[in-house]
Amino acid sequence: RPEVREFLGAAPLPxxxxxxxxxxxxxxxxxxxxxxxxxxxxxxxxxxxxxxxxAVSAAxxxxxxxxxxAMSPARxxxxxxxxxxxxxxxxxxxxxxxALCCGLPVDEAAHQITAAVEDxxxxxxxxxxxxxxxxxxxxxxxxxxxxxxxxxxxAAITSWNFPIEAxxxxxxxxxxxxxxxxxxxxxxxxLSALWLGRLVREAGFPRGVIxxxxxxxxxxxxxxxxxxxxxLAFTGSTEVGRAIATAAAAGLKRVSMxxxxxxxxxxCADADLDRAVASAADAIFRHSGQNCVAASRILVASExxxxxxxxxxxxxGRMRQGPALSRGIQLGPVISExxxxxxxxxxxxxxxxxxxxxxxxxxxxxxxxxxxxxxxTLIGEVDPDSRLAQxxxxxxxxxxxxxxxxxxxxxxxxRTRYGxxxxxxxxxxxxxxRYIDHVPAGxxxxxxxxxYDSAAAFGGVRQSGYGRELGEASxxxxxxxxxxxxxx
Numbered sequence: 001r002p003e004v005r006e007f008l009g010a011a012p013l014p015x016x017x018x019x020x021x022x023x024x025x026x027x028x029x030x031x032x033x034x035x036x037x038x039x040x041x042x043x044x045x046x047x048x049x050x051x052x053x054x055a056v057s058a059a060x061x062x063x064x065x066x067x068x069x070a071m072s073p074a075r076x077x078x079x080x081x082x083x084x085x086x087x088x089x090x091x092x093x094x095x096x097x098x099a100l101c102c103g104l105p106v107d108e109a110a111h112q113i114t115a116a117v118e119d120x121x122x123x124x125x126x127x128x129x130x131x132x133x134x135x136x137x138x139x140x141x142x143x144x145x146x147x148x149x150x151x152x153x154x155a156a157i158t159s160w161n162f163p164i165e166a167x168x169x170x171x172x173x174x175x176x177x178x179x180x181x182x183x184x185x186x187x188x189x190x191l192s193a194l195w196l197g198r199l200v201r202e203a204g205f206p207r208g209v210i211x212x213x214x215x216x217x218x219x220x221x222x223x224x225x226x227x228x229x230x231x232l233a234f235t236g237s238t239e240v241g242r243a244i245a246t247a248a249a250a251g252l253k254r255v256s257m258x259x260x261x262x263x264x265x266x267x268c269a270d271a272d273l274d275r276a277v278a279s280a281a282d283a284i285f286r287h288s289g290q291n292c293v294a295a296s297r298i299l300v301a302s303e304x305x306x307x308x309x310x311x312x313x314x315x316x317g318r319m320r321q322g323p324a325l326s327r328g329i330q331l332g333p334v335i336s337e338x339x340x341x342x343x344x345x346x347x348x349x350x351x352x353x354x355x356x357x358x359x360x361x362x363x364x365x366x367x368x369x370x371x372x373x374x375x376x377t378l379i380g381e382v383d384p385d386s387r388l389a390q391x392x393x394x395x396x397x398x399x400x401x402x403x404x405x406x407x408x409x410x411x412x413x414x415r416t417r418y419g420x421x422x423x424x425x426x427x428x429x430x431x432x433x434r435y436i437d438h439v440p441a442g443x444x445x446x447x448x449x450x451x452y453d454s455a456a457a458f459g460g461v462r463q464s465g466y467g468r469e470l471g472e473a474s475x476x477x478x479x480x481x482x483x484x485x486x487x488x
Contacts, residue, residue: 011043016197018058019207035103036323038370055211059180062208080124097191099324103332116168122454123172148479152230155223160186256467261420264413265295271425281315283449284398316359316376343395419462
């Protein structure tokens with residue numbers, strides 16, 4: 001679209017600090033690359049230490065300004081709803097920006113924009129419903145009640161795979177509970193965040209309530225270490241999450257994290273195979289497997305293993321792959337050359353370890369040579385203790401395993417350090433309940449996978465993180481409880 005071309009041509013793209021656009025104060029710029037072709041598409045201003053200090057200072061000032069803290073709950077809700085309307089209005093622009101920088105197929109990006117709009121509208125409805133409670137106590141002459149108050153300045157450090165929805169899941173509850181935010185999008189995919197900065201100003205939020213900084217890991221480290229940041233919300237790898245948690249502990253900062261996953265999808269012998277196989281293919285290959293809940297481990301009952309394997313291999317071969325701005329494709333590229341090479345390394349290692357490549361297995365030959373593509377890949381005969389079975393690939397690679405009975409499925413499902421999500425396909429409710437009871441995961445789907453709603457909390461256990469996004473539960477992440485003893 002012309003708006004996208006004009007936006008990308010304004011180099012370097014500015015950050016948002018205290019309600020004003022800022023290009024460079026000393027941090028230089030970073031280059032954003034289109035992974036569909038491996039070519040630069042934009043230059044983005046990169047935050048220097050003084051930019052980080054100014055953004056946090058602006059957030060602190062906004063937090064303490066009556067223009068924000070004394071604003072009526074209904075008016076806060078109106079602002080969030082207005083932001084949702086503007087995102088919806090500019091949905092095609094935002095979808096193209098995400099397709100350009102992270103390779104998310106533009107049709108899928110449009111669905112993510114819709115989900116972000118729903119998130120903001122959901123939290124707009126919560127602003128007038130944040131209540132405390134009266135507590136009966138045994139001390140005569142006192143009324144005791146609780147109230148929810150904002151945590152303070154919240155730093156949101158987001159991932160590159162689904163940029164706009166990553167923002168909404170953090171910014172929505174933070175603003176509904178009247179915090180102030182410093183957002184740092186992933187350095188590989190900052191474009192839709194910078195467009196969002198324009199919409200924040202247009203919506204009419206007070207200056208400094210939302211600030212947007214770009215840059216690499218060093219900018220994130222500065223936010224984590226800043227004494228005036230009260231809360232950190234992070235989406236990314238378990239390794240980076242561990243480093244953030246360690247650094248945040250020094251300042252006793254509130255932290256919530258959505259980290260890696262190695263989600264098992266179980267197909268029982270009694271499953272509806274048509275639906276189960278279609279769901280499994282989507283769960284493995286959506287956004288080229290660059291999804292924290294990707295079903296990278298497919299566990300299949302021995303009785304139907306050959307049939308499921310054949311169908312999944314056929315489904316992988318029929319997947320439509322191409323540049324992210326192409327309509328009707330199911331997979332685009334992976335995010336970077338380095339990521340592509342890492343994924344191909346997983347495949348080579350699995351093959352050398354006795355794994356059988358049933359579909360894909362390398363870069364496709366019919367797509368732009370400069371792009372970072374990996375064909376939809378399915379591998380059987382995988383060692384359950386191998387790296388492919390245990391580590392997050394974050395690519396379009398599914399590993400197949402067989403089980404003899406439900407105990408075997410549960411044992412395989414549990415055989416990982418992660419606990420983000422899991423699913424099972426069965427017609428038997430007792431089987432489903434037993435699986436739910438014994439598989440550690442923040443979310444379990446029965447006869448489905450990769451299902452979300454703004455009202456349903458999402459997050460992980462084990463080394464997939466802690467805290468929750470979405471739903472009412474996320475409001476707890478951004479509020480602190482104050483107990484009041486009111487005497488005569």
